[in-house]
Amino acid sequence: MSRQEDALERLEDDVEQIDLAIREGRFQRWLALIAGMSSALSGLEVTYEHYRGSYSRRIMYTPVILSGMLCAGGVAGFFSRGAARTILPVVSIVTLTDSAVGFYFHVRGVARKPGGWRLPVTNMAMGPPIFAPLLFGVSAYLGLLASFLRRAENGDDGNVPRGASTNHWAKRVTGDHEPIGWIQHVREGRFQKQMAFATALSASLSGFEAWYSHYKNNFRYRVQWSPVIIAPMLTVAGLGAIKSVRAAHTWLPAVSAIAVLDGSIGFGYHLRGVLRRPGGTKKLLYNIIYGPPIFAPLLFAASGFLGLLASLLGRDDTA
Numbered sequence: 001m002s003r004q005e006d007a008l009e010r011l012e013d014d015v016e017q018i019d020l021a022i023r024e025g026r027f028q029r030w031l032a033l034i035a036g037m038s039s040a041l042s043g044l045e046v047t048y049e050h051y052r053g054s055y056s057r058r059i060m061y062t063p064v065i066l067s068g069m070l071c072a073g074g075v076a077g078f079f080s081r082g083a084a085r086t087i088l089p090v091v092s093i094v095t096l097t098d099s100a101v102g103f104y105f106h107v108r109g110v111a112r113k114p115g116g117w118r119l120p121v122t123n124m125a126m127g128p129p130i131f132a133p134l135l136f137g138v139s140a141y142l143g144l145l146a147s148f149l150r151r152a153e154n155g156d157d158g159n160v161p162r163g164a165s166t167n168h169w170a171k172r173v174t175g176d177h178e179p180i181g182w183i184q185h186v187r188e189g190r191f192q193k194q195m196a197f198a199t200a201l202s203a204s205l206s207g208f209e210a211w212y213s214h215y216k217n218n219f220r221y222r223v224q225w226s227p228v229i230i231a232p233m234l235t236v237a238g239l240g241a242i243k244s245v246r247a248a249h250t251w252l253p254a255v256s257a258i259a260v261l262d263g264s265i266g267f268g269y270h271l272r273g274v275l276r277r278p279g280g281t282k283k284l285l286y287n288i289i290y291g292p293p294i295f296a297p298l299l300f301a302a303s304g305f306l307g308l309l310a311s312l313l314g315r316d317d318t319a
Helices: 003-023 028-052 058-079 079-084 087-111 120-126 132-148 168-175 182-187 190-215 222-243 246-250 250-273 278-288 295-311
Strands: none
Touching: 028 058, 028 079, 028 087, 028 132, 028 278, 028 295, 058 079, 058 132, 079 087, 079 132, 087 120, 087 132, 120 190, 132 190, 132 246, 132 295, 190 222, 190 250, 190 295, 222 246, 222 250, 222 295, 246 250, 246 295, 250 278, 250 295
16 A cells, blocks of 8 residues: 555544544534634734724723633633633633623614614614624634533543433432433534524624625625625525535535635735735734724634534434
8 A cells, every 4th residue: 555545544534533523522622722713813803893993991891801711711621621611611601791792882883873773784884893792702602512512532521321311210320310401412412403503693694794894895896795695605504404404414514615715715805905005014013903804704714614513513303
């Protein structure tokens, strides 16, 4: 066997092991790390967005602080099972709450602009990014899910199997039982419907953000229409995956891959837009703050990543 064939065989074996770990819910470490890294991207976005608003309210500091905490919690959860089960879920829940509060303040910010909601298109385009706080909450959602998963190095987490019924004989021995609820489904990687819904929600929010962000410069480049077109497609694919196993294994991964590619290309365009501003790299920080939102396309790509992950998971009704 040649080296190339041996390397290909090892790659296929690694892919099979990764696929098996995801389907069995044994990817806590990597999902915790992904939640932390996506939180870091969201935190950078919100840092300079709120800088534009001069941090006029103290509450504008909370997502900046929480993004750092969630990032640290995700990294800690990657290295420590204890951190993944204690620190990560607490920080994730607090961040989810903060995202909901931030959404309220952004809605109020649009309402307080001249004309309020009587001029929705203009005020949403020129006001605070209305759905940005909810997109920030996606990272917290991933962190919360990660806290319930198992780790690849120890599939059963050292727990003794417990009976699912209150009348099971094992309860008389252990004094406890384990009802088969949504937590158990998550631990076993059977939450495809949840992840498909999260994909649809994230895609719709990202698509709307891309629409009014690109609306500001009148869709100067044709490529700016791509996330606006792909986002509804991914939303439909995510909702279809909730109803259909076939859609979850065909349309969802296909459209998700397109979204990941489009988000990556968009990041290149936004980076180029920053570098083309007056001063270029000499005034890099200033141009990042006042140029195109440099990490926004990567958050759209993250929606595609959620869809790819959902396509690999099991379902609570089909196992």
